[in-house]
Ligand code: NAD
């Protein structure tokens with residue numbers, strides 16, 4: 001109804017796994033939230049204009065601004081865009097091409113919340129722009145913090161932006177730590193002693209090193225508990241996803257690397273835990289469904305009924321915890337090292353990983369080459385402790401080339 005407060009949401013990466021789940025959350029909130037009226041005000045895709053238009057057409061109220069971040073799509077859809085707009089009943093909608101428009105959207109005065117759901121380093125500029133503009137940022141794009149954690153923190157402190165984690169582990173930690181930790185409040189929460197990130201262990205949790213050497217693309221893409229985009233699914237199989245999450249946690253919660261632990265929890269029900277000085281450990285539990293952490297990032301500090309199913313107490317649950325094996329999963333050890341090193345290390349490892357994942361998905365390198373490639377490229381760079389953004393982006397490009405060179409590609 002009309003006296004609800006309007007919340008305009010910009011969904012960057014709307015055509016992806018998180019973006020699609022966000023659209024569902026917004027639809028659901030509009031049916032249940034009596035305080036706010038939720039609008040997908042803007043949405044972006046990279047190359048899939050058809051998919052973006054379908055998302056826009058299904059939203060009610062629908063967006064007024066669409067962005068295709070790949071500038072090439074201006075040519076690709078030059079002939080079909082008018083028909084697509086008409087057939088999706090989107091006449092009058094604004095459609096821009098290229099990544100500059102992402103930044104314009106992220107900083108637009110009418111936008112209240114930016115959902116940063118672009119995959120990889122490509123999400124950095126728009127996420128940082130939203131933080132600089134003082135928005136509430138629902139952060140799925142962990143790579144931004146991996147590449148430029150200290151710069152994002154500084155921008156947040158300068159602008160008063162709120163960064164609410166969407167990554168399920170970080171949302172769990174945020175929920176366990178109490179309200180004062182990220183958003184700021186008058187009631188300081190106790191500082192945690194340890195952050196305990198849970199990891200499903202991915203499809204190769206029980207595989208030997210030797211088995212992993214000949215892992216196929218299909219088996220690596222077959223995640224046991226989560227349905228996600230291809231890049232993060234491969235990251236989960238190498239456990240580089242957990243490595244990126246260690247680094248993400250280091251910057252998001254401003255704790256040193258040695259305050260972060262990883263435990264294997266194959267059922268993906270316990271999304272992470274926090275230990276306090278007295279030894280008390282708090283955990284957050286829910287079925288593996290991203291709609292809960294997405295919604296919490298939007299409605300925080302409010303909790304509203306969620307479209308994801310609750311934890312079924314009518315059945316027996318076997319929730320197990322296992323010690324993480326840093327031998328079989330060397331990416332984990334790398335994650336701790338990079339989180340401790342800070343500076344340029346995150347940008348280099350992130351770029352090497354993105355490149356290597358692409359090469360693996362193209363069938364050009366072996367599964368185990370991904371992490372060894374990251375380690376080699378990191379070792380080949382000269383560490384700097386407080387790099388500016390331009391240097392980080394330069395190193396990102398260098399690390400991608402270096403990764404290809406390592407495999408003579
Ligand atoms: P996805 O591949 O399903 O979607 C990625 C989105 O980014 C798409 O909308 C795509 O069009 C867009 N995109 C791709 N390349 C781009 C580029 N160069 N420039 C601009 N946009 C581009 O990925 P996803 O699984 O939704 O993951 C998105 C982010 O959320 C990642 O950072 C991932 O680590 C994080 N995340 C995802 C999940 C999950 O369950 N999927 C969970 C936690 C965190």
Ligand code: MG
Nearest residue numbers: 167168169245
């Ligand atoms: Mg996660």
